Amino acid sequence: xxxxxxxxxxxxxxxxxxxxxxxxxxxxxxxxxxxxxxxxxxxxxxxxxxxxxxxxxxxxxxxxxxxxxxxxxxxxxxxxxxxxxxxxxxxxxxxxxxxxxxxxxxxxxxxxxxxxxxxxxxxxxxxxxxxxxxxxxxxxxxxxxxxxxxxxxxxxxxxxxxxxxxxxxxxxxxxxxxxxxxxxxxxxxxxxxxxxxxxxxxxxxxxxxxxxxxxxxxxxxxxxxxxxxxxxxxxxxxxxxxxxxxxxxxxxxxxxxxxxxxxxxxxxxxxxxxxxxxxx
Amino acid sequence: xxxxxxxxxxxxxxxxxxxxxxxxxxxxxxxxxxxxxxxxxxxxxxxxxxxxxxxxxxxxxxxxxxxxxxxxxxxxxxxxxxxxxxxxxxxxxxxxxxxxxxxxxxxxxxxxxxxxxxxxxxxxxxxxxxxxxxxxxxxxxxxxxxxxxxxxxxxxxxxxxxxxxxxxxxxxxxxxxxxxxxxxxxxxxxxxxxxxxxxxxxxxxxxxxxxxxxxxxxxxxxxxxxxxxxxxxxxxxxxxxxxxxxxxxxxxxxxxxxxxxxxxxxxxxxxxxxxxxxxxxxxxxxxxxxxxxxxxxxx
Numbered sequence: 001x002x003x004x005x006x007x008x009x010x011x012x013x014x015x016x017x018x019x020x021x022x023x024x025x026x027x028x029x030x031x032x033x034x035x036x037x038x039x040x041x042x043x044x045x046x047x048x049x050x051x052x053x054x055x056x057x058x059x060x061x062x063x064x065x066x067x068x069x070x071x072x073x074x075x076x077x078x079x080x081x082x083x084x085x086x087x088x089x090x091x092x093x094x095x096x097x098x099x100x101x102x103x104x105x106x107x108x109x110x111x112x113x114x115x116x117x118x119x120x121x122x123x124x125x126x127x128x129x130x131x132x133x134x135x136x137x138x139x140x141x142x143x144x145x146x147x148x149x150x151x152x153x154x155x156x157x158x159x160x161x162x163x164x165x166x167x168x169x170x171x172x173x174x175x176x177x178x179x180x181x182x183x184x185x186x187x188x189x190x191x192x193x194x195x196x197x198x199x200x201x202x203x204x205x206x207x208x209x210x211x212x213x214x215x216x217x218x219x220x221x222x223x224x225x226x227x228x229x230x231x232x233x234x235x236x237x238x239x240x241x242x243x244x245x246x247x248x249x250x251x252x253x254x255x256x257x258x259x260x261x262x263x264x265x266x267x268x269x270x271x272x273x274x275x276x277x278x279x280x
Numbered sequence: 281x282x283x284x285x286x287x288x289x290x291x292x293x294x295x296x297x298x299x300x301x302x303x304x305x306x307x308x309x310x311x312x313x314x315x316x317x318x319x320x321x322x323x324x325x326x327x328x329x330x331x332x333x334x335x336x337x338x339x340x341x342x343x344x345x346x347x348x349x350x351x352x353x354x355x356x357x358x359x360x361x362x363x364x365x366x367x368x369x370x371x372x373x374x375x376x377x378x379x380x381x382x383x384x385x386x387x388x389x390x391x392x393x394x395x396x397x398x399x400x401x402x403x404x405x406x407x408x409x410x411x412x413x414x415x416x417x418x419x420x421x422x423x424x425x426x427x428x429x430x431x432x433x434x435x436x437x438x439x440x441x442x443x444x445x446x447x448x449x450x451x452x453x454x455x456x457x458x459x460x461x462x463x464x465x466x467x468x469x470x471x472x473x474x475x476x477x478x479x480x481x482x483x484x485x486x487x488x489x490x491x492x493x494x495x496x497x498x499x500x501x502x503x504x505x506x507x508x509x510x511x512x513x514x515x516x517x518x519x520x521x522x523x524x525x526x527x528x529x530x531x532x533x534x535x536x537x538x539x540x541x542x543x544x545x546x547x548x549x550x551x552x553x554x555x556x557x558x559x560x561x562x563x564x565x566x567x568x569x570x571x572x573x574x575x576x577x578x579x
Binding site: 005009010013014016017018020021022023024025027028030031034042043046047085088089090092093095096097099100102104105108109110111113114115117118119120121122123124125126127128129130145146148149150152153156209210212213216217228231232235236242244247248251252254255258259262263266 | 298403409551552555566569
């Protein structure tokens with residue numbers, strides 16, 4: 001649709017484009033720039049739009065009592081466990097769905113599509129009761145269990161596309177050359193799937209890292225908080241006065257890995273999500 | 281040979297088994313349990329060991345009759361429609377504009393959108409809370425500087441301005457996905473068809489309605505459906521704004537209502553019934569999406 005556009009129309013579009021850019025970037029810019037300002041300059045008579053001479057004090061306060069680091073460790077553990085387990089299970093299922101015809105295949109696909117649309121809020125009451133009964137509240141294992149289930153449908157769905165994208169003929173050619181089916185799979189198909197596995201893993205990482213709803217339900221003990229739950233609690237601790245500098249500093253820290261990962265997968269993001277991803 | 285084919289036929293089941301077990305344990309079992317829970321009296325007394333009592337549809341009757349649910353549902357649906365509508369409208373408009381922008385500005389716009397999209401929801405929430413803060417907020421400063429009386433104005437104590445802030449954040453976070461997806465779809469519209477229509481004398485408006493729109497119809501539908509489903513379950517934004525000093529009674533949406541009933545209030549029977557309501561609502565809305573995805577799958 002790259003048709004010739006008249007000059008005034010293009011100027012108009014460009015102006016809107018620049019405004020949209022500013023609207024998108026401003027909150028992020030404000031977060032990062034305020035995170036380097038001391039308290040007395042965050043609340044000035046006139047906000048400093050382009051501040052100079054910052055400080056790292058806010059970041060020091062984030063790490064001061066060790067709770068941020070605890071939450072960071074919890075978040076990393078849960079996220080990495082979730083991605084590993086989900087990727088493994090999803091990979092096996094994706095191979096089954098795209099390489100075999102079997103009874104129940106259609107039902108399985110249908111179930112995946114329906115399940116990934118079910119909001120966490122519609123099941124967290126009974127998931128809470130279940131984990132409570134298994135003594136898995138406030139445990140990394142418990143949270144990982146519900147995370148794996150919430151990431152899995154989308155992971156299977158995406159990987160299925162990648163597996164289907166590797167032509168069967170390549171595998172068959174390797175088998176003609178004397179490989180067994182298993183060997184052909186591991187030597188030919190798997191290496192070709194590596195980029196797909198990485199992209200899907202990154203999707204899963206972002207989802208688990210950002211997840212809030214289930215985390216706030218399952219991790220009720222302050223010492224077991226994940227980063228998002230920690231951040232909301234930290235913002236809420238009005239008793240010590242709202243420390244916006246430190247809040248912006250911790251928000252920045254939580255955002256950095258996501259932005260980096262996002263840049264890695266952004267090209268696949270659009271097609272991935274219309275094919276059924278969930279951004280909660 | 282017989283052995284080989286027998287093995288092959290059981291292999292796919294073995295491959296999907298781990299996924300099915302995980303989904304069954306973390307979603308299937310709770311689902312069954314939730315149905316049971318919704319038919320029981322399960323409040324604080326049961327939390328402390330008393331056996332739950334079967335009360336049939338009692339929770340559902342209470343829920344539908346207590347006058348709390350319907351305002352919440354009405355609010356949820358209204359919030360969903362307003363947000364999905366705004367997100368879709370802005371996203372589509374932006375996608376169309378992106379086809380007209382000069383290359384530099386388009387890339388700039390896309391970078392901005394990507395940044396807003398990538399922002400973790402809780403981080404975005406704290407930033408927007410900060411922007412709208414009573415004392416430190418740049419919004420109050422700006423509106424006061426422009427001559428308004430916004431010094432010390434509190435945005436979160438009135439339900440209308442509470443939802444205004446919530447809508448702003450939700451739309452800000454959701455537009456990038458819609459804009460990118462629709463822009464990608466628009467670039468796939470075959471140029472020669474559009475040109476042929478132009479040669480045949482179709483106006484820009486006619487070309488859009490009769491050529492462009494039909495060819496991106498399925499993408500439009502998927503985007504609308506996803507947006508409606510996602511905006512129906514907004515939880516984090518409402519939860520954090522309520523925590524930030526907003527009122528919670530008149531601002532509950534379905535998700536936070538269920539949370540308040542169950543996790544906070546300890547009435548798991550009622551909460552389970554409300555959750556079943558939400559589940560059914562979602563599945564009804566999801567049906568057309570699933571049908572489209574399956575059709576795509578078969579093609």
